[in-house]
Amino acid sequence: xxxxxxxxxxxxxxxxxxxxxxxxxxxxxxxxxxxxxxxxxxxxxxxxxxxxxxxxxxxxxxxxxxxxxxxxxxxxxxxxxxxxxxxxxxxxxxxxxxxxxxxxxxxxxxxxxxxxxxxxxxxxxxxxxxxxxxxxxxxxxxxxxxxxxxxxxxxxxxxxxxxxxxxxxxxxxxxxxxxxxxxxxxxxxxxxxxxxxxxxxxxxxxxxxxxx
Numbered sequence: 001x002x003x004x005x006x007x008x009x010x011x012x013x014x015x016x017x018x019x020x021x022x023x024x025x026x027x028x029x030x031x032x033x034x035x036x037x038x039x040x041x042x043x044x045x046x047x048x049x050x051x052x053x054x055x056x057x058x059x060x061x062x063x064x065x066x067x068x069x070x071x072x073x074x075x076x077x078x079x080x081x082x083x084x085x086x087x088x089x090x091x092x093x094x095x096x097x098x099x100x101x102x103x104x105x106x107x108x109x110x111x112x113x114x115x116x117x118x119x120x121x122x123x124x125x126x127x128x129x130x131x132x133x134x135x136x137x138x139x140x141x142x143x144x145x146x147x148x149x150x151x152x153x154x155x156x157x158x159x160x161x162x163x164x165x166x167x168x169x170x171x172x173x174x175x176x177x178x179x180x181x182x183x184x185x186x187x188x189x190x191x192x193x194x195x196x197x198x199x200x201x202x203x204x205x206x207x208x209x210x211x212x
Contacts, residue, residue: 048078063087094106107185113158
């Protein structure tokens with residue numbers, strides 16, 4: 001159960017369906033400043049968000065059940081340490097989350113595909129190696145190290161999410177470069193975002209290290 005005070009009601013779950021390097025860490029930090037309990041790709045002492053989701057999903061349980069104290073998930077995917085999981089691309093998983101959490105809100109952190117592809121290339125070995133040596137939904141084994149491959153994959157993910165959540169009032173797509181993004185997200189969630197900036201920017205040979 002969610003941890004609440006006497007006068008506080010549980011918040012609707014919030015899940016970001018964006019890809020790595022699309023501002024997921026910035027969104028996570030902004031939501032933490034707004035009072036959300038955020039899981040950003042890994043939960044300290046528990047494991048990876050994607051792995052915890054699938055562990056329950058394949059038992060017919062709530063995919064978010066192992067992370068009950070969290071009410072926001074800024075990044076779901078994991079492609080390291082033997083894992084290659086992309087919940088934001090899994091129709092069955094996403095619809096199951098909606099069945100268990102009909103009031104859940106879904107965000108899509110959009111970044112222009114060429115810019116996102118370039119950022120992936122410069123982020124550790126994500127674009128150079130990891131995407132190529134794994135079979136990712138929409139990006140089969142052997143593809144991913146080429147810019148054209150990644151752009152096609154990114155565009156396909158955007159089309160998938162837009163199709164699944166078409167006309168859904170609990171879905172918001174925003175451009176991470178939009179100066180008004182914080183206000184749009186705040187209005188969508190019904191909570192002010194007191195902070196908005198740039199977190200987890202690229203650095204040479206950098207590996208994600210943020211834990212919850």
